[in-house]
Amino acid sequence: MRILIINPNSDPVMTETIKKAAVQYAEGEFEVECMLTPGAPKFIETYEDDIQCADGMLKLVRENEGRFDAFIVACHDDPNLDAIKEITDKPAVGIGEASMKIASMLGHKFSVLSTDIHSVPGKEVLVRKYHLQDKLASVKAPVRPISDLADYMSFLETAKAAINDDLAEVIVLGCAGLAGIDKKLQNELGIPVLDGVVCALIIASGLVKYGISTSKLRLYNPEY
Amino acid sequence: MRILIINPNSDPVMTETIKKAAVQYAEGEFEVECMLTPGAPKFIETYEDDIQCADGMLKLVRENEGRFDAFIVACHDDPNLDAIKEITDKPAVGIGEASMKIASMLGHKFSVLSTDIHSVPGKEVLVRKYHLQDKLASVKAPVRPISDLADYMSFLETAKAAINDDLAEVIVLGCAGLAGIDKKLQNELGIPVLDGVVCALIIASGLVKYGISTSKLRLYNPEY
């Protein structure tokens, strides 16, 4: 089994972070490859960013459909995931959808750790798109703007506030770039901390193994 | 006041239909222009179609921002409307959002006339995006596939079924290409029939006159 993880942005550092988390989970049981998206912005933050990475992402899927068994979109906002579900016959999984749906099985409510308060409304829109709004404790960003994604202490503090103030029972990392702090955070907090890349691998590898993919009947039918 | 209506597809016939409806409403009180989207597919039906018209639509907005006071997206699925709300300081209105929110003020529940049963799930997703799912009687498409958008009798029959079977009290035309049959249908049915192009002009011209545009605080902030 071979799974292609598409990083919708063009940042090689974040691509490497994602790959590391993925390889560690795959443990040689299946192959994972991680590609950045040519022509995409360095970060995906706005609606226009979603558009700017779209062509590159679809091209990656089309060029690699023969070589891979499933595709993962590795940005927590799941940009262009619907289009990818539509164009490929292989399973397509977003790290946002996978992580939040798995989180919903593990406790009463979950909080999404976000990098900046500006992204809260957009994440709320996504949560509701997946019908998870009533399982959401909060989308929580550090009170003070963070300097970089490596600012572990800020995220720890933010997660603690989600647990105590919003009664979160599960933490979801709201950015692919946070992959790698899940276990450290989980050990400190004592509750499940979910990295979307791994969650998407769980779903994608399972679907491949089971021989299931997206329904092409109507919503994701590319040819109607 | 000048309003630019963007037809997200590249069909000159549909562009003309839209323009005619718009000019008739504007009646010389404000100027409307209607442009098709260069490089866009002939029809917008799939998620990939939304992506393929995106660049062209954004380019139209950017090139014309100085000359117009508001922008209208004239496809009932409101493709790339969020991105346009984000990139321009002028009001941006979709014919889907405008028509369905106005419909919600005029009766208990509304039905959306759609051209094909394949588009029903996508329209339901859109209705819920706008938080209108509980005001929706049904998305209704002709039982038999239609040959073209001019198949008036099919839409009349479909609207009657929506009224009698689903208890719709207002009809929304679910495709910009249906602009022009609203009054004929309304006269026959005896209940309000809304063309999205006109509804979007109502909102857009009103916002311009009032000096109101999209909030750029967080969700539609292009620069965070």
Add this chain to the structure above:
Amino acid sequence: MRILIINPNSDPVMTETIKKAAVQYAEGEFEVECMLTPGAPKFIETYEDDIQCADGMLKLVRENEGRFDAFIVACHDDPNLDAIKEITDKPAVGIGEASMKIASMLGHKFSVLSTDIHSVPGKEVLVRKYHLQDKLASVKAPVRPISDLADYMSFLETAKAAINDDLAEVIVLGCAGLAGIDKKLQNELGIPVLDGVVCALIIASGLVKYGISTSKLRLYNPEY
């Protein structure tokens, strides 16, 4: 085009405030008249107040149906709006419904500025009646009781709290008597501030121009 704005209460000062905002928006493009309701209480605050202004409001509509093309109910609680939608064939628009539905198109969530904490539950009931509860950031009243509606600083402070604490992206003035502070507030806050009177004029004048009115099929049928 002539639009009658009905102030459900009997306060001539508030009637004047409303009229001023309306005339300024109409700018001579259409005529607006503003009438207070004979026999109504000075303020509309309770359920009984709604009843006490009902007869007068309906009488105003009936006496003026021939002379006007649309009716606006200019109290943010939209008292007796359903009955007016029922008895007249002309469009009938409430400033509560119009302002909050327009607000829902302009940003992620809106807050309603209210005059007193006692009115919060009633406004929440209204918001849910219009199916807007998931677009509501908060109904927010000044922490300290205000002396009068001219206490601008209290409303500014309340709006800022809505923006920062409740993540509101749009502000709706929750009382017709606040008409007139919209632009000042908007300039200071940097996000859209909506006066219901103007919003209702946008919808009402548009409906008249478009030849659309309330569906009389079932819910608003006066004769079944």
Add this chain to the structure above:
Amino acid sequence: MRILIINPNSDPVMTETIKKAAVQYAEGEFEVECMLTPGAPKFIETYEDDIQCADGMLKLVRENEGRFDAFIVACHDDPNLDAIKEITDKPAVGIGEASMKIASMLGHKFSVLSTDIHSVPGKEVLVRKYHLQDKLASVKAPVRPISDLADYMSFLETAKAAINDDLAEVIVLGCAGLAGIDKKLQNELGIPVLDGVVCALIIASGLVKYGISTSKLRLYNPEY
């Protein structure tokens, strides 16, 4: 204990029907009186009807507050119930609210038997007002217009359709004038059939005995 049942309309026959059902339930354990509303329409069907019975209903409450321990509004649309909850310190119960909330405890979903298809939207609005929309199987009216409320066979047939087609498990009589057919219908259908008058008496007499009435803190505070 003395409970006043207010029939919002002015029909003496329906008043008698209501009284009979009430007296039969009270069985001498408490006193019930049933009054029609002076000045009210003969039937309550429209929004304007609600207004036309309002003054009379409030007057009845005020004149009788000293003599009674609770008030019941005996029209299934609960007209002016909010205002009555507001003006009296005694418990005020509507037959719509009481019957549907009790129904929600007795089975998966309930259907409301209505007299005419025109009333379906209004009843759906009421059901949602009470947050019961997800417990509703259907509002169901006889397919053929009924000649009078005594058309038992039509209601039996309608109830059977609700059970079989909409999977209703409980039937609620949607009109005070149907009081009296509950037991006959229940025997034939084999599932609970609820008359709102009795349901309101259950709640009202219980509240009186328990010393509980409407909260006057904010929503029903008559003096803020």
Add this chain to the structure above:
Amino acid sequence: MRILIINPNSDPVMTETIKKAAVQYAEGEFEVECMLTPGAPKFIETYEDDIQCADGMLKLVRENEGRFDAFIVACHDDPNLDAIKEITDKPAVGIGEASMKIASMLGHKFSVLSTDIHSVPGKEVLVRKYHLQDKLASVKAPVRPISDLADYMSFLETAKAAINDDLAEVIVLGCAGLAGIDKKLQNELGIPVLDGVVCALIIASGLVKYGISTSKLRLYNPEY
């Protein structure tokens, strides 16, 4: 009429507290008996506790079905209530369901006083099970862990916080063991305070008198 109140736990002190409240309400108009559940845990706090009291509760119902006209489950989490509704032909009422549905008729939103913050998620699950989530102001537990259920001042303080911070208008006692503080709390707070045991007696005695019980059509059919 004879009503059996089943205390799902095996604590004789709490059983006595419940009985006292019940007898005081019944006032000799009907008989109430209160039994603890043999073999049950001393307190019902976890999902496993629900299971451990199940056999004993069902046995109590079966052994006493001939002698009683209705059954009440006197733990605010309504453990095993669905099974009891299923196995008996007599009305079965939970103190959680009864108190919260009655609360929903008395004011805008209610808060549930809980004994410990750990129980908040479970109570939220219950509130949603009864479709009351939008009528809930909050589930509120004392900030500091309480020493015992007699810690009146903690609950008073908690109720005040629910009123002021969460805008609760009605208070529901969230534990059968709190029976007895309702009137004292109500006098101090000035808003309705509901003890579930009494609320369940209101519903159960009313259903018995009316000749209504659980629908056995599908959801609670013991024999399909």
Add this chain to the structure above:
Amino acid sequence: MRILIINPNSDPVMTETIKKAAVQYAEGEFEVECMLTPGAPKFIETYEDDIQCADGMLKLVRENEGRFDAFIVACHDDPNLDAIKEITDKPAVGIGEASMKIASMLGHKFSVLSTDIHSVPGKEVLVRKYHLQDKLASVKAPVRPISDLADYMSFLETAKAAINDDLAEVIVLGCAGLAGIDKKLQNELGIPVLDGVVCALIIASGLVKYGISTSKLRLYNPEY
């Protein structure tokens, strides 16, 4: 990795069916064992059945906690799943929850194939418990009662009705005993058909591999 699949009933034939599906999916990559529940009823259909299998299920978990890495509850109603999540530190997954949450990622709406119309309300309750009610096309049972679970043609016909009448895009097998017909049905229907046993294995094996289990903070804390 070793996963224990608990069949909540005591039917060895159904246990064998489940095991076969599980072993086929595991393909030797991890070990699966499948046990029936001693003392449980032969079928799990009622609320009392849930109780009667509870002790046996919990005992199985406790006795086998040391030997297994995860537990699966293999009845589509997920009986006692909450209690098992509570008592074990290992991941616990229900076939109902897993299959329906995976279904929600694969198409617009899913239908659950049920064995009998009597089970529809109970399944609707379960779907809503998992917050999936808006992703549900229908719970659909064969129109004519089936003789046994091997009545493939009935389920095929039922699935086709779900697709055509309710617009289902994904089919979920609503009974563990249907394991084994998934691929045959999928080939005939052309859309994804999900067996819950496999879906639960996907989630459970993934959680084990990832080192994630149920949050014990509050809702599933066995010791508060």
